[in-house]
Amino acid sequence: MDDLLLRRVRVGLRGPLAEVRVRDGVITSIEEPGAGSGFAARMVDGHGGTLLPGLVDAHAHLTQWSDFRRRIPLGAARSATAAVELLMARLLVAPGRPGELVVGAGFRDGLWPDRPHKQLLERALPGRAVALFSADLHTLWLSPAALRLIGRDHPTGVLLENDCMSATAALPSASVAEEDRAVAEALAAAAARGVTGVVDYEYADTVADWTRRAAQKPPLLRISCVIARYLLDHAIACGHRTGDVLEAGHGLLTVGPFKLFADGSLNTRTACCHDPYPEDGGTGLLELPPDELVPLLRRASAHGLTPAVHAIGDRANTVALDAFAEAGCGGRIEHAQLLRPEDVSRFAALGLTAGVQPAHQPDDRDVADRHWPGRTERAYPYRALLEAGARLEIGSDAPVAPLDPWDGIAAAVGRTDDDRPPWHPEQAIPLEDALAAAAGGRRGIAVGDVADLVVTAADPSGLSPAQLRELPVSATIVAGKPVYLA
Secondary structure (H helix, E strand, C coil): CCEEEEEEEEECCCCCEEEEEEECCEEEEEECCCCCCCCCCEEEEEEEEEEEECEEEEEECHHHHHHHCCCEECCCCCCHHHHHHHHHHHHHHCCCCCCCCEEEEEECCCCCCCCCCHHHHHHHCCCCCEEEEECCCCEEEECHHHHHHCCCCCCCCEEEHHHHHHHHHHCCCCCHHHHHHHHHHHHHHHHCCCEEEEEECCCCCHHHHHHHHHHHCCCCCEEEEEECHHHHHHHHHHCCCCCCECHHHCCCEEEEEEEEECECCCCCCCCCCCCCCCCCCCCCCECCCHHHHHHHHHHHHHCCCCEEEEECCHHHHHHHHHHHHHHCCCEEEEECCECCHHHHCHHHHCCEEEEECCCHHHHHHHHHHHHCCCCHHHECCHHHHHHCCCEEEECCCECCCCCCHHHHHHHHHHCCCCCCCCCCHHHCCCHHHHHHHCCCCCCCCCCCCECCEEEECCCCCCCCHHHHHCCCEEEEEECCEEEEEC
């Protein structure tokens, strides 16, 4: 019998001190301190910390996040020239192996006064293969040598959307063993922030990748394996259905939703909008028109795969909502960053989950003010969605934002991450709702619940957004087993 006793924990926000017993991965009792038997195979002392449902990152790219943790960070660059200077400064300290691909990540060019170009990289690093990823993963900036490496030519070396993703897949990568080690390290770091589960939106055969990893060692956290569009036929042939437990995963691997792209992103100005972007007059990129999107939704849904549609611009969201209505199926819309007022209520009416990433809002506020002028009151509209009855689930979209749920929770509550006033504070949501959205919808802890739990060192109630971001985690428990102890 596998049992665990959590001592001296406060159950829920502002909750009473209690002892919580777990047996075979399920909560079996919640009692006053000292009321029951003190014996258990394992005991964890919460030292008066707060016990909450385990946190679930509802949208992350785990391989890319693990890679990002090892790449040259470019998030501080305020121009293309500055990005190259950051790159050069890092290479002076750690030049790497001769001939090795130089990889940087995290740049945001939406407000840059200059434009990235392959020749800028060539002048700085003649003949060197350089690949720089934007923070939103929708832009890849390559040097001439890197273009030759993947057998391509391009006038600027700046690849967007599908070109970016196909080029990313063609770039040299770490060995499978190295990649798996890096992913395991990333999961351990996530566990230290209270994460008990991740929905892996990696654009790869995540079922195969996680089955391989689980055969070597059980996953540390629960993993939901998203099905990429190009693998739909394969998934159907294998009989995969969203929510199915995968046999090789020790009960911790499940089949996730089926991912589709309706548009691009804000920073690349490819998010598909009803109104034009002020600089170029374009309205973004519609990746899947309705006559293609609707049949895909129907086919996936008919075979038990829940569709998840990436939609950032307001027109892309309208198209996605119309498609779900026509297809007559439920599912998810990922991001939902800009919505027409008349579309907000349709999420609940159609039974759709809004998979949102609140940490993007502070990162994107200046870009949104510039490229979505006059409409930012309906950008990242979390309170409007909640008040309309929509279900919200919070993810990080790592590596676009760090795989740290407290960053997203703080942004959802505070609408800022610096000393500036909150951006459209009318769209902030209460802490209780943010915690539930970051815990897969769980709002409390009760006997009979699966024991995916987190103990925070302090009660999150009343903390400022800055304090929430830094809130220490004392313990993380998955299926009744501690996977992190401070």
